[in-house]
Amino acid sequence: MVVTNAGVCTVQRWDEVDPVVWDTVVGVNLTGTWNTCVAAIPHLRERGGGSMVLISSTAGLKGSTFSTIFGLLAVTGLRVSEALALDREDVDLEEGVLRIRRTKFGKSRLVAVHESTRQKLADYTCKRDRVVHRPVTAAFFLSERGGRVTEWAARYNFAKVSREVGLRAPTTCCRHGRGPRLHDMRHRFAVCTLLEWYRAGIDVEREIPKLATYLGHVHVNETYWYIEAVPELLELATRRLESPKEMKP
Numbered sequence: 001m002v003v004t005n006a007g008v009c010t011v012q013r014w015d016e017v018d019p020v021v022w023d024t025v026v027g028v029n030l031t032g033t034w035n036t037c038v039a040a041i042p043h044l045r046e047r048g049g050g051s052m053v054l055i056s057s058t059a060g061l062k063g064s065t066f067s068t069i070f071g072l073l074a075v076t077g078l079r080v081s082e083a084l085a086l087d088r089e090d091v092d093l094e095e096g097v098l099r100i101r102r103t104k105f106g107k108s109r110l111v112a113v114h115e116s117t118r119q120k121l122a123d124y125t126c127k128r129d130r131v132v133h134r135p136v137t138a139a140f141f142l143s144e145r146g147g148r149v150t151e152w153a154a155r156y157n158f159a160k161v162s163r164e165v166g167l168r169a170p171t172t173c174c175r176h177g178r179g180p181r182l183h184d185m186r187h188r189f190a191v192c193t194l195l196e197w198y199r200a201g202i203d204v205e206r207e208i209p210k211l212a213t214y215l216g217h218v219h220v221n222e223t224y225w226y227i228e229a230v231p232e233l234l235e236l237a238t239r240r241l242e243s244p245k246e247m248k249p
Helices: 019-045 063-077 080-083 115-131 151-164 184-199 204-215 221-229 233-241
Strands: 002-005 052-055 098-099 109-112
Touching: 063 080, 063 109, 063 151, 063 184, 080 151, 109 204, 184 204, 184 221, 184 233, 204 221, 221 233
Parallel strands: 002 052
Antiparallel strands: 098 109
């Protein structure tokens, strides 16, 4: 999926914009969007298809904010509320660690992220600070007005993108329709992690407390629920019980 922004806006005051600056703005936002489409379409065709979402955000931050939020949820399994509650001081871009506070059960934890995720968060930080000079909140993820992104906005924009790429049927009366939910990112992360462990022959009984801690589960039973809820996981767990010798140390 390719997301590109076609909004036009400058970070300077209106009386500081000269013809050269304006040409640059148009070149980056409009011509840049066209160049992105030209570069991406051959690759999408080569892979048998794909989706392109063109958004219009005057400051160019909206697309970056929500794509970064969605990506972070997909690769960490954070709750939506946890990601949106992050303040700038909670994101350690040097060590690649997130400090999760104000969780569902009042617990705090540290979440380490992959280097590629750390770099994406650093890239977003640079763009956010370039667009929003005087934020009205300490939030890490900002709206274009400088405020904290709300859960409603995150869920609405995820549903909107889902419709654009064909994961949700077209709807009327501003309804979201049926389809994947933003919270499903968390479920997918847990399931994919467990599947990878089983397929690799790893001792899941030994490792699952680590996953429970990473996800912020109060009891490990909440993590075991995924094994019972997903048929493929249940089958792999049953097979492991029948053939314990396949397990790697």
